Amino acid sequence: MRIDWSQLSPPERVLWDAGVTEPGHIDLAHVAAAHGAIVVYRQLDGCAARLVASSSGAVISVNSGDYPGRKRFSLAHELAHWISDRKTGSFLCAKADIGAQNAEAKSVEAHANAFASQLILPDYLVTPWAEGKKANLDVASALANDFKVSRTAAAIKLTKRSALPVCVACHDQSRLKWHVRNAAFGSDFYVKPELHQDTDAFTMAYGGGGGKSQPKKEAADRWISGSGAYRMTAQTQSLKLPDGTVLTIISLVK
Numbered sequence: 001m002r003i004d005w006s007q008l009s010p011p012e013r014v015l016w017d018a019g020v021t022e023p024g025h026i027d028l029a030h031v032a033a034a035h036g037a038i039v040v041y042r043q044l045d046g047c048a049a050r051l052v053a054s055s056s057g058a059v060i061s062v063n064s065g066d067y068p069g070r071k072r073f074s075l076a077h078e079l080a081h082w083i084s085d086r087k088t089g090s091f092l093c094a095k096a097d098i099g100a101q102n103a104e105a106k107s108v109e110a111h112a113n114a115f116a117s118q119l120i121l122p123d124y125l126v127t128p129w130a131e132g133k134k135a136n137l138d139v140a141s142a143l144a145n146d147f148k149v150s151r152t153a154a155a156i157k158l159t160k161r162s163a164l165p166v167c168v169a170c171h172d173q174s175r176l177k178w179h180v181r182n183a184a185f186g187s188d189f190y191v192k193p194e195l196h197q198d199t200d201a202f203t204m205a206y207g208g209g210g211g212k213s214q215p216k217k218e219a220a221d222r223w224i225s226g227s228g229a230y231r232m233t234a235q236t237q238s239l240k241l242p243d244g245t246v247l248t249i250i251s252l253v254k
């Protein structure tokens with residue numbers, strides 16, 4: 001595998017320098033050890049992960065009760081604080097602060113999430129993997145499986161790198177919990193705060209059905225509002241997450 005090291009982001013350089021040339025090589029415990037950090041999994045109350053750092057090294061604790069993809073992201077997030085922020089003292093990171101959906105705001109936590117996203121899904125491996133593939137939840141599930149990450153993190157990665165207007169949204173029964181849009185989606189459209197009753201996502205949120213819907217085309221204004229939305233078509237696919245919320249990838253087809 002040949003890459004231009006000067007083009008890599010700092011987290012990608014951490015992986016490349018550790019010899020990572022395929023998804024199965026990404027061993028975050030190994031990265032932690034190489035940077036002087038010990039990782040322990042234990043029950044944590046009130047936070048998803050924590051970092052206790054001193055001048056001689058760090059101890060990263062990850063909540064043992066979380067889902068595997070979640071634990072992996074939490075570890076990557078604490079590694080970001082340790083490798084990138086390099087402050088001594090401690091970080092207590094709440095569940096709400098850790099996640100690929102919170103990577104854009106200008107804060108220490110958002111920066112750690114962006115760094116963590118590249119540690120688990122580095123562009124130099126994801127770009128060739130995703131070549132020619134669509135941004136939908138079938139592909140996101142395969143990406144999640146190959147890189148051992150959550151389907152949410154994989155869906156966000158596919159959304160952000162797509163050249164088409166794509167957005168990923170997470171709803172519960174009552175409202176839109178969060179959404180991430182890519183550059184092509186622009187700021188002219190808004191994801192509607194409530195699920196439309198004719199969508200598969202609505203059925204999943206209320207009917208208790210699990211799994212994943214088939215990708216389908218439907219009227220875009222079931223999902224978004226904004227100038228001309230009623231004339232547009234959206235390609236959508238939804239997935240029920242373990243916490244009962246529903247994740248949907250919405251691609252606009254003009």
Ligand SMILES: [Zn+2]
Pocket residue numbers: 077081091092093097108109112
């Ligand atoms: Zn944090």
